[in-house]
Amino acid sequence: MNFIEIKDVVKQYDGHLALDHVSMDVPEGIIYGLLGPNGAGKTSLIRIINMITKPDSGEVMLGGKPLQPEDVAQIGYLPEERGLYKKMKVGDHIVYLARLKGLDKATAKKRTYEWLKRFDLTQWENKKVEALSKGMQQKVQFIATVIHEPRLLIFDEPFSGFDPVNAEQLKQEILRLKEMGATILFSTHNMESVEAVCERITLINSARVVLEGRVDEIKQTHKKNLYEIEQVQCREPLPACENLYSIEKETGHSTLIRLNEGVASRDVITWLNEHVELAGFHELLPSMNEIFIETVKKLNK
């Protein structure tokens, strides 16, 4: 079942088209990547899902029903441009944001304490936000995003500004939330993080959806029949076989070959086994980064 259904959404700002008939379906309980270069329209779409702005036309359904103002309690949003009130105390700040999302005071306080404990921030509870380091402030922002246990979590460039240690901790938390049943929408142009966590993606470029589907399927359809071959005698050059493959690149210990159209990898392995002593044979799938760059470049031509 699709948890979010975006149907034919159009949004225009002051003569500039930010979303041009965008449709997108996000199944429940997965991590979904919303990709695109800067200015493609990702943030505009996210703001529409968050009901910060209204679409000019089109519709957004949440759990099968059109979005209602009360639905904000079901959504947690960590914007790209995020901040906190510098003069507020850490504990009070989280409780305030939690209560704005509809939690009652007692629950908000209880969960704030639990989350601060989880992130090892309890000794900061009564300090002002401005006293925290940037990494700690980002943890506080994360807590505020998830504290009301929303069914839908939207992260806009969540890892920007995080150091590797904190980014890893954040990633683990996001995966844990997914295990607990939340649907996660992940907006980014950082492709490595997409490959690591997303099951499905939508790629937006210049206000339009240009690519959509499961990450593994997209990789399959974009593969270029590239294989990496390793030999036991690594100094020997790989013999050529024009019927089966062409050699793309030779490095010290491996060779990159491209299989000819219609040739099965099994046949190549058989042929190679007769000629050299194989140590490795891997298919090279394109990275999401390459697919992203390739797709966007092709469209911009």
Add this chain to the structure above:
Amino acid sequence: MKKLGLIIKREYLSIVAKKSFLVMTFLIPIVIVLCMLIPFLLTKMNNDSATEKQNVTIIDETGALAQAVKNTPLFDFVTLKGDDGKKTEAHEFYKKAGESIDAIVVIPANVLEKPEVTVYSENTVSPALLKHLEECLTDTLVGAKIQGYNVPELKKIIDDCDVELEVNSVKWDANGNENSSSTTAAMIFGMILSFITYMFVIMYGAMIMNSVIEEKTNRIVEVIVSSCTPFQLMMGKIIGVALVGLTQFALWVLIIGAVMGITGLSVGGVGTDGIGAILQAISSINITYILICFVIYFIGGYLLYASLFAGFGSAVDQASDASQFSTPIIMIMLIALYAGMACMENPNGSMALWCSIIPFTSPIVMMVRLPYGVPFAQLALSIVLLYGTAALMIWFSARIYRTGILLYGKKHSVKEIFKWLK
């Protein structure tokens, strides 16, 4: 509604907990009271200081006038008779007396023909002494001169001719009954109310603007508006700041009252006569009626201007860029204040009439007109217009606000901002 309450509470507490709020709240009334009391205190201190008492010797060549000069807490007078027919050598006398006297006053024998008295001293002669001598001697000299004409009852005739005109103002109500009103008190009262409105709106309007800009530069605003509507956030801010203002105002009244009470007692009743007179004068105006109107206009005017400050505040990224929008708003307020002052001269003139009906100036100008009485129809029209415009401005600002708070990194012209209204 619950969210609005939360926002109001946060807005209120965030300002009230600031040190600057506490300092302003407690310092300003003390400064005001001190400014009011320092003149009284100084005068009193001056009169009390026994150590500075001066000895003054009067050499009276006429032998009759010096008794008119009475001792005061500041000056002790000793009278000597001058040598008959001989000009007094004041300096020689002074040298002989040494340091025991501070000044010598010489009243010459021909003072009636040529009214001149001289004070000699090694130090600068205090103005208080000159004033005291003038007061004491003038009447005596006038009396002596009048007597010199030998006309019976002349003094009485002259006193009788001394006319001081008093102009009273009497206002008729609808039934032609007389209502005596104190014009001066009405004027002052109205002016104070309009000045309070002006000060409050500018101070707290700027506070709202800064708070909006702060949220924007903090980048907190997008998190907040994903939980509530931009309109709730803006109204929460406006109402929260209004409550801060009311708290501060109430504290000021309390503190000023308390400090006045304490210092008033220690000063020993100085000024209480004056305050009593003012209170009496004010009570001749219909104070409840005016205060109710004040509250109505005050809220309307505050909403009108505060929403403008919030709307335009959302269009800038930094507090330093805010002046291009806040200056015009403050200019309108200033015009209203000057119009109010001008209307004091002629509270029923056509300028006063129009300025008290136009919504942008009416909260200030109407305060000046109210104590003189305003026809009900005009009052009703002006209030309806004010609240209508305030509602329109809130709508207008809310539309600017919801767009402005999410746009970063660019300066926006007024023309662009008007496009956001669509």
